Amino acid sequence: MKSCATGGDKPGPDQMERLEKIISKIPKDNVLYENADSLKALGDPTRLKIIYLLTYGELCVCEILTALDKPQPTVSHHLNVLKKAGFLNWRKEGVWVHYSLSNPKIIDILDEILENK
Secondary structure, three states: OOOOOOOOOOOOHHHHHHHHHHHHHOOOHHHHHHHHHHHHHOOOHHHHHHHHHHOOOOEEHHHHHHHHOOOHHHHHHHHHHHHHOOOEEEEEEOOEEEEEEOOOOHHHHHHHHHHOO
């Protein structure tokens, strides 16, 4: 690994110029925080299972409850976290809510990430 050109604890002028170009291409901190929060929403096995369930199309919350075999408040919490993060679409039909993935490609992205771990 290349050491700092000045021999000190700071990069030299050429390195600083390169570093400034790199930094200018990185999203702003507030965007990174929002993205991190979205990724945290996927960091739970129950929520990942919901994502995988919805890969096969829209499901009524009653179907999700049955598939997860968890109490309704627990499932509602996980669905709300995924909704807030922007991963789910929902529509109400009578007393039931139906959920679908906001971007069906998410499963391909998740599979690719998890395959390369």
